[in-house]
Amino acid sequence: MDAMLHISTLHYLVLGAALFLLGVIGVLTRRNVVIVLMSIELILNAVNLNLVAFSRLWGGLHGQVFAIFVITDAAAEAAVGLGILIAFFRNKETINVDEVNLLKW
Amino acid sequence: MNEVIQYIKSYLDSDRTPGSAGNMFWAFVYIVLIFLGLSVAVIAMNWLERKILAHMQVRLGPMRVGPHGLLQPIADALKLLLKEDIMPAEADGFVFWVAPLLVVLAAFTVFIVVPFGPTHAVTDMNIGVLFMLGVSSLSVLGIVMAGWASNSHYPLIGALRSSAQMVSYEVAMGLAVVSVILMTSLNDAGTGTLSMIGIVQAQLAQQEWFVFKFFPLGLIGFFIFAVAMVAETNRAPFDLPEAESELTAGFHTEYSGFRWSLFFLAEYSAMIAVSSIAVTLWLGGWLRPFPNLLHGSTWELVFSLFPGISFLLLAAMCFYNTARMPKHPFFRIQTIGLGAFGALLGLIGLILFIPAVSVRVGDIYWFSIKVAAFMYLYIWYRGTFPRYRFDQLMKVGWKILLPMGLGLLILTAGVGLRIELWAQFLEMWHRL
Amino acid sequence: MTPVATPFFFYLLSGIMLIGGILVITRKNAVHSALALIGTLLAQAGLYLMLYAPFVAGVQIILYAGGIMVLFLFVIMLVSIERTMKERQFNRQWLVGIVAASVLGGLFITVYTKGKDIFPMRALPAVEAQNTQNVGDLLYGQYMFSFEIASLLLLVAIIGAVVMAKKRI
Numbered sequence: 245m246d247a248m249l250h251i252s253t254l255h256y257l258v259l260g261a262a263l264f265l266l267g268v269i270g271v272l273t274r275r276n277v278v279i280v281l282m283s284i285e286l287i288l289n290a291v292n293l294n295l296v297a298f299s300r301l302w303g304g305l306h307g308q309v310f311a312i313f314v315i316t317d318a319a320a321e322a323a324v325g326l327g328i329l330i331a332f333f334r335n336k337e338t339i340n341v342d343e344v345n346l347l348k349w
Numbered sequence: 350m351n352e353v354i355q356y357i358k359s360y361l362d363s364d365r366t367p368g369s370a371g372n373m374f375w376a377f378v379y380i381v382l383i384f385l386g387l388s389v390a391v392i393a394m395n396w397l398e399r400k401i402l403a404h405m406q407v408r409l410g411p412m413r414v415g416p417h418g419l420l421q422p423i424a425d426a427l428k429l430l431l432k433e434d435i436m437p438a439e440a441d442g443f444v445f446w447v448a449p450l451l452v453v454l455a456a457f458t459v460f461i462v463v464p465f466g467p468t469h470a471v472t473d474m475n476i477g478v479l480f481m482l483g484v485s486s487l488s489v490l491g492i493v494m495a496g497w498a499s500n501s502h503y504p505l506i507g508a509l510r511s512s513a514q515m516v517s518y519e520v521a522m523g524l525a526v527v528s529v530i531l532m533t534s535l536n537d538a539g540t541g542t543l544s545m546i547g548i549v550q551a552q553l554a555q556q557e558w559f560v561f562k563f564f565p566l567g568l569i570g571f572f573i574f575a576v577a578m579v580a581e582t583n584r585a586p587f588d589l590p591e592a593e594s595e596l597t598a599g600f601h602t603e604y605s606g607f608r609w610s611l612f613f614l615a616e617y618s619a620m621i622a623v624s625s626i627a628v629t630l631w632l633g634g635w636l637r638p639f640p641n642l643l644h645g646s647t648w649e650l651v652f653s654l655f656p657g658i659s660f661l662l663l664a665a666m667c668f669y670n671t672a673r674m675p676k677h678p679f680f681r682i683q684t685i686g687l688g689a690f691g692a693l694l695g696l697i698g699l700i701l702f703i704p705a706v707s708v709r710v711g712d713i714y715w716f717s718i719k720v721a722a723f724m725y726l727y728i729w730y731r732g733t734f735p736r737y738r739f740d741q742l743m744k745v746g747w748k749i750l751l752p753m754g755l756g757l758l759i760l761t762a763g764v765g766l767r768i769e770l771w772a773q774f775l776e777m778w779h780r781l
Numbered sequence: 782m783t784p785v786a787t788p789f790f791f792y793l794l795s796g797i798m799l800i801g802g803i804l805v806i807t808r809k810n811a812v813h814s815a816l817a818l819i820g821t822l823l824a825q826a827g828l829y830l831m832l833y834a835p836f837v838a839g840v841q842i843i844l845y846a847g848g849i850m851v852l853f854l855f856v857i858m859l860v861s862i863e864r865t866m867k868e869r870q871f872n873r874q875w876l877v878g879i880v881a882a883s884v885l886g887g888l889f890i891t892v893y894t895k896g897k898d899i900f901p902m903r904a905l906p907a908v909e910a911q912n913t914q915n916v917g918d919l920l921y922g923q924y925m926f927s928f929e930i931a932s933l934l935l936l937v938a939i940i941g942a943v944v945m946a947k948k949r950i
Contacts, residue, residue: 251791253900254893256832259795261889263802263821265882270806272878273871278811278857282818285849286802289825292837300832301900305912308837309919315837315844316931320938322849326856327945333860334948342872444812476913479839486847490819493854497812505858512851543913 256297263290277339281325288318366546368461368472379471383460391617395422398728405732416687417670432606437500440603444498449604449611452491456618458484463625464546466635466712477545478526481626482519485581488619489515492600495612499603507599510739511583511590517746518580522623524754525574528761529630532559532567535765549634556641560631563764569757571631573750575726578623580746582616584727586734587742624723625716632719635712653707656714660698667691790831797824809870811857815850822846836913 263286270283292311299307333339360367360375367375396411396418403410411418436445462477464470474480489512496508533551534541542548552558560571580587591599601612628634637652668691674684701707701714737745801821808814822845829838920928 249788251787254897255791258893259798262799265886266802266806268885269878269882272881273875274806275870275872276811278853279814282805282814282853285818286805289822293825293828296829296832296834296837305915305919308834308916309924311837312840313927313931315840316935319844319849320935322852323938323942326852327942330856330859331945339860441812444816474835476835476839483839483842483847486843489847489851493851497858516851540914
């Protein structure tokens with residue numbers, strides 16, 4: 245019980261791992277492209293949590309700077325991914341991952 | 350029991366905000382006070398907007414409900430609470446319910462860091478400005494959700510337009526704010542600060558409101574922020590997404606009764622919030638005019654009389670209008686009511702003359718007066734300017750304000766650096 | 782700042798995050814998933830504050846919750862989803878996905894139970910007053926090159942998104 249009450253770095257790492265697993269399950273099992281992209285955002289957030297937790301453990305701020313870069317890259321990737329989705333939706337009228345199989349026309 | 354009383358009283362001797370001092374009781378008291386003050390301010394804004402707009406349009410405005418319409422906002426609030434709560438068919442129930450909640454939450458959470466005095470904020474986060482900008486950008490989410498959940502095309506288009514507008518002008522706001530943060534770093538240590546209380550203290554230390562600093566750079570920054578904040582809160586002349594002749598009330602078309610009043614409350618609270626950002630960053634926050642130039646106990650006494658005198662002026666106006674009321678038995682109750690209101694204002698004014706009260710209330714008074722000036726500007730804009738078309742609106746946001754903000758940032762950095770480099774050069778010169 | 786009730790807030794915020802995460806991957810309606818993700822991101826900003834990283838918390842609220850999620854909601858509204866809500870929402874190989882994820886979970890559990898002694902249990906000082914200045918020093922000092930590359934990446938992403946979503950190039 246005492247281990248549960250004193251919040252250590254391990255707590256944050258376990259939380260990050262749980263979020264990562266949820267994101268992986270989302271990417272592997274959902275058919276809706278937007279929800280797959282949102283699960284990718286979950287994965288990136290779990291990584292950020294790990295980075296900031298380690299930055300707190302070891303004292304330097306490098307983890308936080310890296311987290312800021314990850315957030316910036318997530319924004320860029322979400323924009324491009326959603327742009328691709330809109331372009332694809334305009335052609336095939338579906339947002340189903342299973343039907344993104346242009347090589348099979 | 351003694352420790353509890355000690356804990357409660359420990360805030361009164363400290364020189365920090367309740368959040369920084371870790372005193373939860375006083376933080377809670379401040380939150381309740383801010384909530385009450387905001388409600389009174391929104392009610393007063395409602396009445397003031399209708400009266401001032403009416404007088405600008407050479408008519409009288411509400412005159413029937415109370416003396417000179419003073420009870421009109423209360424009647425409006427009662428009507429809204431008693432109205433039927435309609436939800437459109439096929440509307441997404443959960444999202445429809447959550448959207449006004451999110452907008453109100455975002456509008457009210459901003460007030461945690463607004464400083465009414467050097468220790469009169471709920472807490473003093475050292476990322477105060479960043480927090481305010483971030484939380485006010487959460488209201489965009491609420492608007493998008495409200496438009497989508499109504500399942501009707503007017504709200505959808507209104508929500509898309511409104512959120513596109515708000516997101517565009519947030520960039521211009523951010524650039525103007527960053528140029529102010531640069532100005533706070535012009536002290537000896539060379540460190541700026543993002544905390545709201547720190548920014549006002551930097552203005553006190555540099556003996557200049559930031560609106561006049563590096564003339565005309567501070568003024569241009571203030572202008573950019575003043576235009577962007579009107580667009581951010583969807584007020585005239587940028588109110589195309591919610592204008593009645595354009596989109597039948599935009600994203601809150603399908604909301605009625607209490608839910609609509611939540612949107613209304615959130616809009617006016619957001620107006621007060623961005624005005625307090627502008628007042629804190631450019632106009633010196635809670636500082637009275639000329640705190641360094643006109644110092645000394647006599648000037649302090651003169652400036653401490655201002656709160657009481659302004660309330661006595663309001664009371665005098667009430668009594669004058671009481672004397673001008675028609676002498677008809679129809680108007681007896683209204684005359685008595687107006688006289689009583691005037692007496693109440695006069696009583697508050699007399700209380701504010703007591704030195705023990707005026708020394709605590711002085712900061713809050715100066716802050717409120719500056720924010721009230723901004724509120725008057727908002728109403729004045731609404732009565733004067735024609736509405737921007739949507740493409741003109743986006744053009745102003747991206748093609749005019751954004752390049753101005755970038756140029757302002759570079760110029761402010763250059764001028765600030767030049768002063769520091771010049772100071773270092775002079776120091777080296779004197780050492781030779 | 783004196784920390785108060787740390788375990789309570791940690792468990793509250795992590796509960797919100799986990800429930801939000803589960804809702805993101807199980808809701809049929811994409812808008813409900815987006816709302817759950819917003820809740821998760823805001824709770825994560827709270828956790829960053831508990832980890833004495835206020836600047837990253839502010840950036841998370843502004844960029845992630847106030848920017849990226851608005852983008853997601855826009856696209857969900859533009860892409861008509863009434864048809865997709867009537868289709869099946871989990872794909873055919875969901876069992877393989879769950880098995881793969883549980884293998885990964887087993888790996889995580891093994892690593893964390895065997896390796897939990899490498900984290901020193903020391904109480905670190907609460908340095909918060911200079912956080913933004915120190916992050917700024919690092920960003921513009923040691924990581925200046927990465928900073929410039931990140932801005933170039935954002936420029937490329939903007940151009941790419943505009944070209945992708947245009948009707949006619």
